[in-house]
Amino acid sequence: MIDRDALQGHLQQLLEADRFKDYGPNGLQVEGKREIHKVVTGVTASLALIDAAIAAGADAIVVHHGLFWRGQDGRVTGWMKQRLAQLIRHDINLFAYHLPLDAHATLGNNAQWGQQLGLVADARFGDQDLGFIGPVPDGLDLPRLSELVKRKLGRAPVVVPGDGRPLKRAAWCSGGAQGYFEGAIAAGVDVFLTGEISEPQAHYARETGVAFLACGHHASERYGVQAVGRHLEVNLGLQHAFLDIDNPA
Known part of the structure; x- marks a missing residue:
């Protein structure tokens, strides 16, 4: 088990998130439960991934493509409402790392x-x-x-x-x-x-x-989150599962 804020600090330091100018916020995007035992990783914070993470008993999800991007109009409707509702209903943390996860010298x-x-x-x-x-x-x-x-x-x-x-x-x-x-x-x-x-x-x-x-x-960006998940498993003792939601893009 790890505290949510401790996990956030570990990931921010590990991926040097603060040094990147990115298209959206890196780090904790949706706050969930304080204690984290199991992490699910995936490429994109789609509804399918969120539902699969719920079924897998995840306390946190770590993705490459998060929910929030520069230029969005900010309204919580349609697909955004559905994704957020599931995360909040099940008290699941969502962490997203975009360019930091591309660039890391070994885990990226x-x-x-x-x-x-x-x-x-x-x-x-x-x-x-x-x-x-x-x-x-x-x-x-x-x-x-x-x-x-x-x-x-x-x-x-x-x-x-x-x-x-x-x-x-x-x-x-x-x-x-x-x-x-x-x-x-x-x-x-x-x-x-x-x-x-x-x-x-x-x-x-x-x-x-x-x-x-x-x-x-999608095919070329499946590997970084898996490596980060394995790192969390080995170094922090968290349970980890990578869930691949197929995407033809």
Whole structure:
């Protein structure tokens, strides 16, 4: 068991949350019960995840995508009312960490996703150093990398192959980081992996020769919260369960 405020302090320090300029509040977003025994982790604070956490007997939920984002109008209606009502009715704490969970050097989405693919960063790039860069393992060409992504993430990536050059250096940034592609190209990599693709990236890949893989926003961001949950289990003695609510995005 841990006190809610102690857990909040531990997560804030662990993920260095206060150093990030983010799109929404990091930390405790919805206050629940004081004593926490079991934590459920998941990618997004959807109603499906909240309901599953209730069924699992969670005292707290830790997610990457929380409830509150810059630009919302603030009205508690529709889907927002449903999610908040369930959390409050069952006295469950909701913690959310967005960019801090992407960036952490060992527990973050990019570090953990890279680990799944055998990629280890030796450099950073992009806004707030969110993007990772590192060497491509020997023998991992684009077809093998695409197949590895499919096997590890459970979905085939969208691939724009570039000019077919050997893959020596890779850049990656989980989620909706397609806008980082230009920075990755400027950094001299041979392939860039992220979650999503927008219209311009196909042209950039064809014109620069740098391969682009869109591997799924949700699919590429499942690993950081799991690592944080395992950390809480090992270091604080909390019960932990990761619940994966499937999302085709």
